[in-house]
Amino acid sequence: MRAHEMVAPGDLVLVAVSGGPDSVCLLHTLHALRRLFRMRLEVFHFDHRLRPDSAADAAYVRRVAERLGLPVHVRTAETSPAKGQSVEAWATGQRGNAANDVRREIGAAQTAEGHTLDDQAETVLLNLVRGTGIEGIAGIDPGGRLDRRIQPLLATTRADVEAFCRAMHLRPRRDPMNDDRRFLRAAIRHDVLPALEGLTGRGVTAPIARTAETIRRDRDELRERTVQRYRELVDERDGDVRFDAAGVTALSEPEAARLVRFAAYQVLTIDQPAPWTKAGVEAVLDLARGRPGRRRDLPDGRVARRDRTHVVVTHAKPADHDDE
Numbered sequence: 001m002r003a004h005e006m007v008a009p010g011d012l013v014l015v016a017v018s019g020g021p022d023s024v025c026l027l028h029t030l031h032a033l034r035r036l037f038r039m040r041l042e043v044f045h046f047d048h049r050l051r052p053d054s055a056a057d058a059a060y061v062r063r064v065a066e067r068l069g070l071p072v073h074v075r076t077a078e079t080s081p082a083k084g085q086s087v088e089a090w091a092t093g094q095r096g097n098a099a100n101d102v103r104r105e106i107g108a109a110q111t112a113e114g115h116t117l118d119d120q121a122e123t124v125l126l127n128l129v130r131g132t133g134i135e136g137i138a139g140i141d142p143g144g145r146l147d148r149r150i151q152p153l154l155a156t157t158r159a160d161v162e163a164f165c166r167a168m169h170l171r172p173r174r175d176p177m178n179d180d181r182r183f184l185r186a187a188i189r190h191d192v193l194p195a196l197e198g199l200t201g202r203g204v205t206a207p208i209a210r211t212a213e214t215i216r217r218d219r220d221e222l223r224e225r226t227v228q229r230y231r232e233l234v235d236e237r238d239g240d241v242r243f244d245a246a247g248v249t250a251l252s253e254p255e256a257a258r259l260v261r262f263a264a265y266q267v268l269t270i271d272q273p274a275p276w277t278k279a280g281v282e283a284v285l286d287l288a289r290g291r292p293g294r295r296r297d298l299p300d301g302r303v304a305r306r307d308r309t310h311v312v313v314t315h316a317k318p319a320d321h322d323d324e
Contacts, residue, residue, distance in 0.1 A: 001037065004142045006150040007110065009038035013150075014073075014108040016044050016099055017064070019057040019173035022114035024064065025161045026153055028168060030112060031068050043072040044102050044111065046095040049080070050087065050177065057173050073102045088185060103148065110150045115140050118158040121208040122188050129184065135261075138219045139212030157205070226262045229255065234263050241266075243311040248288040260284045263313075287311045 007013060015030055017023040027043065034041055043065040047058045058074050065072035075098040081090040099111045115123075120139050127136025143150035153161065165172055181187045196204045233247040241263050248256050260281045283296040287306040295305035304313045 001033075001150075001152050004150070005145045006112075006143060006152060007037050007039050008145055010040075011109040012040045012042065012107060014042050014044050014099065014103045014106065014111045015070075016046075016095075016111055016113050017061050018045065018114075018175070019060045019064075020114075020175055020178075021161050021165050021172040022116055022119075022153065022158070024170055024172040025164045026112060026114035027064065027068070028170065029164075030152065031070070041070050042106060042108065043070050044099050045072065045074045046098050047074065047076040048091050048094065049077045050091065051175075057175075060173050071106075073106070075102065088183060100148070110143065110148055112150050112152055114153050115151045116153050116156050116158050116161055117209050118189070118193075118205055120154060120212060121193065121205040122185055124208050124212045125188050125192060126185055134215060134219050134222070137212065138216040139209070141216065222258060223262075225255070226258045229259050230262055230266075233259065236263075236266065239315060241313040243284065243288060243313075245288040245306065245309060245311055248285065248311070253285075256285055256288070257281050284311055284313065 001007065013030065015023075015027050017027050027041075030039075030041055033039075043061065045058050045061040047054050058076075062072050062074065077094050079094070081087050102108075103111050124137055124139045127139070130136065140151060140154060141147065141149075142154045164170075177183065178186055179190065181190060193204060229247075229251065233244040235242040243260070243263070248259065251259065264280075277299045280298045283298060284304050287294055287296060287304055288311050290306060292306050292308050295303060298304055298313065302313050302315055304311055306312075
């Protein structure tokens with residue numbers, strides 16, 4: 001926590017607690033360190049309603065928070081994953097939005113999450129399979145003082161978390177979905193990582209996490225350049241995004257693609273899918289290079305059109321259609 005300057009004296013930290021070993025370890029660790037770091041804590045739990053007994057998890061978290069003398073905030077999902085939608089992506093989005101709402105309501109500086117070193121390795125492999133590029137392979141950000149989410153356990157292994165819970169006589173909840181190999185993360189956890197360790201004859205979690213850290217430094221440098229280009233070449237108005245066509249065309253292909261992806265993420269909420277896809281990004285770049293008057297439909301339902309000087313990405317209207 002000190003290395004990344006995650007909290008400052010007087011900060012109110014909202015601790016996300018699912019009831020599982022990682023988050024229970026996180027909560028007790030932060031509670032033990034609260035005076036050292038001079039931080040205040042409140043607890044957040046989100047009931048996804050994905051299992052019939054999920055309410056028992058919420059009740060467990062309430063009891064743990066009450067024993068520690070901490071305020072607790074429980075929110076419940078009001079929707080379900082759409083047909084064909086990734087359950088994990090849906091759950092992450094719903095939980096993240098609810099946590100952000102509570103964090104703002106109570107005036108917390110950050111939300112602390114219980115991701116571990118093992119989660120980091122799993123995330124890197126998961127994103128590699130999904131083809132998310134450098135952003136995904138950079139893995140989970142540890143977060144810092146200016147970030148809204150922090151990961152105090154990111155350098156801690158799952159084995160150490162389990163050992164902590166045993167030593168403290170804690171009895172966290174167990175989510176059977178974490179062992180369900182129908183979910184890609186569970187398959188990576190229980191099959192892929194052990195197979196890699198068997199083939200190499202050594203642990204692979206730490207090396208994968210180190211690779212993510214190296215990539216993250218490169219990504220951060222590229223992101224700074226992208227933010228500067230964004231300020232120069234992109235304008236947002238009422239949810240629409242306007243790209244300076246000449247300026248975008250003057251960039252190298254990788255720079256231009258990063259700029260378009262960055263702009264896409266600025267106008268989406270956390271629960272929306274990765275925006276515009278590779279084909280969507282290429283469509284925007286194609287319009288920037290082409291003649292005025294052309295237009296393209298984008299995968300998230302938006303429409304991109306080329307006027308005299310800009311590529312304008314806007315919400316589709318009912319009568320909109322691809323006229324190419």
